Amino acid sequence: MTAGETGWAALTELAGPLGLVLLAAAVLVAAVLEVLDERADARTAHDAAVPRRHRHAAPRSHRTAWLALRVSLVVLVLAALAATAARVLPVLGS
Amino acid sequence: MADLGVLEDVPGAAPERPGRPGADPGLRPGRLRAERIPLLATAALAVAVPAVAALDLAVPGRALLALAFVLTVPGVPLVAGLRLPDPLLACSLAGALSIATALLTATAALLTGTWDPVRWAWALALVHLAATAWVLRRGPRTAGPGARAPGRPAARELRIRAVCAAALVAAVGLWWLAAGRVDLDAAGASGLIGVVGWPYLAALVLVAGVAAAQLVRRAPDGVVLAAAALVLALVLFAFANVADGAAGVPTGWRHVGFQRFISANEASFYGLDARASWPAFFAAAAQLVHLAGVADASAFLQLAPFFYNAAALVPLLVVARCVTGSGRIAWLSVFVYLGANWYQQDYFAPQATAFLLYLTVLATLLWSAAAAWRSRAADRPGGPRPERRRLRSLLAPLGRRPPLPAGLDAGRSVALEGVLLLLATAVVVTHQLTPVTLVLTLLVFVVTGYTRFRRLWLVVALLFVGWFSYGASDFWTGHLSAVVGDVGQVGANLDQAVTSRVVGDPTYQFMQQVRLGWSLVHVLLAVTGLGLILRRPDARLIALLAASAGSLVLLQSYGGEVVLRVFVFAAPLLAPLAAIALHRLLTWAPRGLPARRRQWLALAALAVVLTGYGAAGTATRGVNVSFERVSADDVRAARVLWANLREGDTVGLLYPAGAYPGDRYGEWSTVWLREERCELPPEACALTQLPRFVLLGRTQDAALTLVEGSAPGASRELADALLRSGRYEVVYRGADAQLLVLDGPR
Structure with missing residues (x-):
């Protein structure tokens, strides 16, 4: 067995549990983003109903965290799909 | 769903009152x-x-x-x-x-x-x-500003209700009489419609009359219409089972077998x-x-089709109200839906349960889209702006987030999404095909900008991928290529679903074509209905939702059943669209006709159309009744079989009909005695393979005659030959089934 084959075998073996964890993480992040979106929307609706001086802009750290969550969702989804494919494709090939 | 003025609305038909998010106007x-x-x-x-x-x-x-x-x-x-x-x-x-x-x-x-x-x-x-x-x-x-206490119906209203109730009770009585008199053994290639008799048709006329009389009134009575819809569901979906005194569709019995396995093994x-x-x-x-x-679970089999259809009426009414924008046409949609539902996917089965959950998710999303856009339209003087046909306006929905429906705040909106997620998760672990349709449906809402739940499709898709890859690995390991091999094979999938099913006896073939024709009429009516609402901003959403169900043909043949499933999933949208077209057709009358006469004309036309829907529904649904039915005698024969089975036994069958799979699942195996499966004539096959039991009956005979084109009486002849051979003796013999057992060692 070459080093490449050994590496691939190890990767496909790891893909099983890793894919499951990544899928769960992606679901969690997507759910958190849905809740955050709804809260932001409620804040926007509230802001629209009050004078400008009473409005509170979201802190920069919140916006950065939000962006990070969005990016991590994309990464997690892609990684989860890749891990799942690595687990399923060998079966398809056989 | 901003422009709901295309069709008239009905006073008291409960369109949502406009209000501000957070208030509880309803x-x-x-x-x-x-x-x-x-x-x-x-x-x-x-x-x-x-x-x-x-x-x-x-x-x-x-x-x-x-x-x-x-x-x-x-x-x-x-x-x-x-x-x-x-x-x-x-x-x-x-x-x-x-x-x-x-x-x-x-x-x-x-x-x-x-x-x-x-x-x-x-x-x-x-x-x-x-x-x-x-x-x-x-x-x-x-309570919100528009809150009002429900009023008591007037005395005249109560009298009308009493008359309608009497008519519906009479319809149930006639139906019961028909169920007692019908001879299902005589239902041959023409199916149920050839044997139902006049009391059944009279019951249909009565229900259609009551529904039509209510639908042409200025303010239709929802209570009477609900009762009429329930009676129609009973008439259409419980007839064969009640007449037989048992529950039809052998697959339902197989599901009882699965249940018994889990009860016994806790796995x-x-x-x-x-x-x-x-x-x-x-x-x-x-x-x-x-x-x-x-x-x-056989206790729940008999009335399962009635239950599933009755339970679907509530979310269906919500869907129909959103699609048609009219309480009256929404009720018409319910009767159209029942009459067009011949697909027989409502027996005791996972797909029927998952469909109910799917329909509820669809109803919730359409309701929140309609309610949100209605409140937005009310907030904006002059109503909604028509969308401009430019690339930007095509892409605009992707970034659009509709406002909260009146009566919901942000917290409850999140909770509602949580409820939808729970329903979707249950769908994912219940059925193979429904999650795919659900994800496509959720995606359509996102790309058209009609939902606030913009990542719900992704979460459901991930749950589906997760369950399929990890929870269902037993299913795909070994034959994954067969599972994914159908993807993109539209022609083959359609051929397997349509052409390969129109086989056998010439009359039976004709009845299969009647089924296809009836579905085609339904689709044409729906397309006409879509044409009538094409100027509404939400027409694109409705068209895409119907089309997304159709796209399943691209993905799977689903054992030759994919077209049936497409119709099942599209039916909640096709029915309201067809009802819009029917409504337009039925309310057309020559100019200058007095209002009273127009109403009578509409009543007569509607009663005829609804009776026609009921009769067509009976005819198309009941085509396979002679071999999909399971009589009380079939059940008795199966119980004798289960009582005598030993682990590792073999059971010879000509065709998968009857109640035999309802117990002892996994303890015995089937020997198929048909020549196509065994490569020997049935008698020679049985005497070579020597299964310990041979179960034969009227339903197997009917299947072989109608589907395979064999001469009638094949199972009786086989039983006689096996008894003459001296290798088998009778364990059970009834009017519809007989069970033979091998005499001596194999």
Whole structure:
């Protein structure tokens, strides 16, 4: 067995549990983003109903965290799909 | 759904009143008081059912109480806590949430090895009681500005109700008479419609008359229309089973077999059938059987088609109201839906349960889209702006987030999304195909900008991928290429679903073509209806939703059933669209005709159309009745078989018909005696293979005659030949079935 084959075998073996964890993480992040979106929307609706001086802009750290969550969702989804494919494709090939 | 003025609306047909997000415009004081009754009643039920099951008391109606438990616990208080302004939607969600919880807890019990139906029922009861206490403690909210107490119907209204009720009772009586007189043995290639008799048709005429009389009134009575729809569902979907005194469709009996396996082994039937990887429905049925104190799930088989169709009416009405924008046409849609539903996917099965959950999700999303856009239209003077046909306007919906529906705040919107996620999760672990349709549906709402739940499709898709890859690996390991091989094979998938089914006896072939023609008429009417609402901004959403169901043909042949499934999933949208076209057609009258005469004309035309729908529904649905039915005698023969089976036995059959798969699943195997399967004539096949039992009967004969084109009486001839050979003797012989056993060693 070459080093490449050994590496691939190890990767496909790891893909099983890793894919499951990544899928769960992606679901969690997507759910958190849905809740955050709804809260932001409620804040926007509230802001629209009050004078400008009473409005509170979201802190920069919140916006950065939000962006990070969005990016991590994309990464997690892609990684989860890749891990799942690595687990399923060998079966398809056989 | 901003432009709802295309079609007239009906006074009292409950279109949502416009209001601001956060207010509760739809919650009336009367409704809040009325909510206490089901809350307290279901709380009592939540305690009573596990208690009765724990003590194993022989209480009369225990099975019905257990069924009510599964349908209401813990959904009723949890959905009451959402305070949705639309009572119909709240009812659908309460039922769907309870069913979803039962499916998920049963799956969890199975997978974690904590199989104890009574303990899980107590856990659900605790959740139910806690939620009830929370809802009751919060008390009634201030009713919105448009709140009004429900009025008592006037004396004239009560008289009309009494007349309609008498007509509906007469219809049920006639139907019962027809069920008692019908000779289903005589139903040959033309199916059920050839043998139903005049009382059945008279019952259809009466129901159609009542529905038509209500639909042409200025203010149709929802109570009478609901009763008429229920009677029509009973007439159409319970007839053959009630006439036979047993439950039809052998696959339903197979599902009873799966349930019995789980009840006996407290584990799924992995390795025996691919459906083991989606055990939720069978596990929930096993829990229900335990709570109900019955021997097996066959107790629920007979009226399952009626139950599923009756339960679908509530979310269907919500969908139809959103699509048609009219209470009157929404009710018409319900009757159209029932008459066009010949697909026979509503027996005791996972797909029927998953479809109910899917329909509830669709209803919720359409309701929230319609309610949101209606409130936006009310806020904007001059109504909604028509969308400009430019690339930007095409892409604009992707970034659009519709406003909160009137009566919902941000917190409850998130909770509503949580409920939808729970329903979707239950769908994922229950059925193979429904999650795919659900994801496509959710995606359509996102790309058209009609939902706030913009990542719900992604979460459901990930759950589906997760369950398919990890939970259902038994299913795809070894034949994944067969699973994915159908993707993109549209022609082959269609051929397998349509052309290959129009075979056998010439009359039977003609009836299959009648089925196809009836569906085609329905689709053409729906396309006409879509054409009539094409100027509405939400027409694109409705068209894409219907098309997304059709796209399943691109993905799978689903054992040759994909076209049936496409129609099943598209039906909740096709029916309202067809109703819009029918409404336009039926309300057309020559100019200058007096209003009174126009009304009579519309009444007569509507009554004829609805009777036609009922008759066409009976004809198309009942084509296969002679071999899909399971008579009481078939069940008796199957019980004798189960009682005599030993582990490892073989059972010879000519065709998969009857109740034989309903028990001892996995303990015996089938020997197919048909020449195509065995490569020997049936008699030679039986005498070579020597299965320990040979089960033969009228339904197997009918299948061979109609589908295979064999000469009638093949099973009787085989039985006679086997008895003459001296190797077999009779164990059971009834009017419809006989069971032979091998005499001596093999």
